[in-house]
Amino acid sequence: MVKIGVQAMMLKQHAADHGAYQIWKRLAESGFSSVEVSQIALTPETRDEIVRANSEFGMGVAAISGGIGPTGGGGNDSLVESFDKIVADCKALGTERVRIGMMPLPAFASEQTLVEAAHTMDDFAGRLADEGIRLSYHNHHYEFARIGERHILDLIRAEAPRLLFEIDVHWVHRGGMDPVRVINNYAGVADLIHLKDYRIGLPPAEAIEGLASGNREAWTEYANNIVQFAEVGSGNLDFPGIIEAAKAAGAAHLLIEQDQQYGRDIFDCLADSRAHLVKIGYESLL
Structure with missing residues (x-):
């Protein structure tokens, strides 16, 4: 069954200040049981804290993050430089998923560089599949620029047939597209979804x-x-439609994310997002 959780990029400073265990504990107390790890460096100490927290609080890791550029992109490891570590981290944390937050920016220079990046991601998707791990690519709005007759995201899909996708509904909408339609179009390969509202x-x-x-x-x-960027339910996106489309598309994890909080405490933002999801009937997915 599809699970709603939290994307931990928003909590990276909290984790740096207080440690992952304390942050996972607070998420559990807030009513969440699934976390996607991003921009939190998975040192041995941090990994052990997450393992301990998962065990004590009945939580799980939806996915961890990796890149195809040099190590250091937001604290995430590189599949190019640290493939074996990423596999080991997945196995230690009990997750079967890695997600790429974005291609290196030079990949957007031309159709040729985009195709080359897609082929690189496809190669890693195949290597990770041999380890029982699924690799997904997370979109921003850049991927809805057109190259000829197709969007960049569709180019990636065509050139990387073993790659799955993490559809971020805010960035889809900011790219001028309908999130429900994009999720429908990516049915079967939309493995992860970011629940992030779009507010004026x-x-x-x-x-x-x-x-x-x-x-x-x-x-x-x-x-x-x-x-x-907005708390789920405080903006303009159709979350019942999005969640039903995600379920129909076969997505496994829906992750609440809010890149900026505009002076609010992130845990207050998460509480509001959770409350809205409960209000519209999705408490059973939390």
Whole structure:
């Protein structure tokens, strides 16, 4: 059955300050039992803390993160440089999934470099499959730029047939696409989904006051950042439709994520997201 959990990228500073065990404990107390690990370096100490927390609190790791560029991308290991470590981390943490958060930016230089990156990911998907591990690629909005007649994400799918996908619904919408339709189109290969709302922020008082005084600087700053990452249910996305599409597509894990919290405590944000998911009928998936 599909499981709703938390993407831990948002908690990386908390984990650095307090240790993974304490963060996992607090997530368990908040009503979550599944975590996707990203941008939290899996040192032996951190890995052991997560193993201990999973055992004590009945939690599980949905996936860990790896890249295809040099080690150091947001604290994630590189499949190119640390393949054996990533496999060992999966086995120690009891997960069968690795996700790539993004291709190295130079891969977007041309169709040729995109195809080469897709082939690299496909090769790693095959190698990981030999270890019983599934590899997924996480989209941003960049992947909805067109190369000829197809989107970059569709190019990746065609050139990397062994690769699965982690569909991030906020970035799909920001890329000008309908998240439900994209999930439907990726049925069978959409293994992971990021639940992240898309909100249009209200103008702050200083922006309005600036206009009245003839100073447009604050308004321009607001206008350039009008789109916000939001708690599930506080934005404009259709989460019942998204979750039902994800279930029908065969996704295994749906991970709550909110890249920015705009001054709020992340645990308060997570509590609001969870409460909304319960309100719309998905408590059984948490």
